[in-house]
Amino acid sequence: MHRHNIRVYYEDTDAGGIVYYANYLKFLERARTEWLRALGIEQDSLLEQSTGFVVKHLEIDYLAAARFNELLAVESTLALVRRASLVFEQRIYNHNNRLLVTAQVKVACVDLRSMKARPIPDFVLGELSGVR
Amino acid sequence: MHRHNIRVYYEDTDAGGIVYYANYLKFLERARTEWLRALGIEQDSLLEQSTGFVVKHLEIDYLAAARFNELLAVESTLALVRRASLVFEQRIYNHNNRLLVTAQVKVACVDLRSMKARPIPDFVLGELSGVR
Amino acid sequence: MHRHNIRVYYEDTDAGGIVYYANYLKFLERARTEWLRALGIEQDSLLEQSTGFVVKHLEIDYLAAARFNELLAVESTLALVRRASLVFEQRIYNHNNRLLVTAQVKVACVDLRSMKARPIPDFVLGELSGVR
């Protein structure tokens, strides 16, 4: 399990006074990226080889709204590791530990030129196998 | 059914060369907003009464990626109309009529101060009942 | 002079109830893009040759705020055409013709791999010379 803190800035909110619904997906991806980074996986070196993780499927429940200036925590776990895809379970909490968002995110490893599936690089799989 | 065209600008893309996954949610919401507008429902007048539609649940499949400068079409249908919530089915196609994204989006009508559910205003329900 | 209409969606606003200041830059770029398109210049074909226009300098005055659901108009003129750069003057009005934003934007033509200046392609310069 990995935990990453996110501050809500004006850029994240909308005129309804709450975080705009698409922006939670940014928070979820930042958390996934920081988790990979903590494991020694830097995605810019993958990008140089035209390799990227793209989201194929997402299911998200918005239970309660985050507001401007709140400090959120994103908790991420790996539910599934396959040869060319990963499934993350992610939860966003506010500073009172109230659960705001739950999401299940399936990402696939692709060649960014052809957008075709490609096996997850071995060193990435190796690091991920350790965290399950 | 409602159809709304969206142009992909640089702002929508990412370094992978494709539309960033969260930005499709913006496209989906623009399409829902334009559909409501076409029915005579302007959400700024709802906002003045602290009434808004917030997304409670979203399930989305990313089948193929949109790229910079493409002209997309969002097709929206209403799958369910309840007293305080709506379920939209939405599909995004590119200019070759290739299906890129399918999504099911549940929105709830809320009081934006308390974030509590509130019945969808009658004139909105009336308009929506006609399109089913 | 070119005129392009933009609708303000929830995604563009912030918790202050107004359009977030960075998002006007998106509106300005959409307008520049649509102007180029109207002249027959499609930037995806430039991108395929690793050629892009990048903003080098921007000066912007925020005179009045746009709000959710407003229909804006962006008026663009070309103030300067050089071998490898352009200067646009742009103004954003709301539906009451109130001036909200004025901006001067200098864009340079670059090779996106090296980020070095490159001459604006001749067919682009040719089209632009006609609109001055």
Add this chain to the structure above:
Amino acid sequence: MHRHNIRVYYEDTDAGGIVYYANYLKFLERARTEWLRALGIEQDSLLEQSTGFVVKHLEIDYLAAARFNELLAVESTLALVRRASLVFEQRIYNHNNRLLVTAQVKVACVDLRSMKARPIPDFVLGELSGVR
């Protein structure tokens, strides 16, 4: 002087492979917000009183581009403190200490309902006077 680190995520980049020009404005605002927070000024309590800082004028030079996954540093200083406005000077560096962006940002204190200028609250001015 205040220094704030920012990580570049996919959400910040565009198909040109670099940070999208409007997104640096988000970075600049995050840095201003964190500076105010470090001084004990939380903007959500201002927002509750319908008080906000809005950008009135911005001048920005884009000297070099930031790329995906870079760790940036935003350095902010206060150039001017007036009764109802502030001028910040801000610089963004990459991890090699290369200067990417310089900006001068004038923000005004406003009543967010009327958008009219309002004096900066005394406790805010007091904190800011100490950092000049």
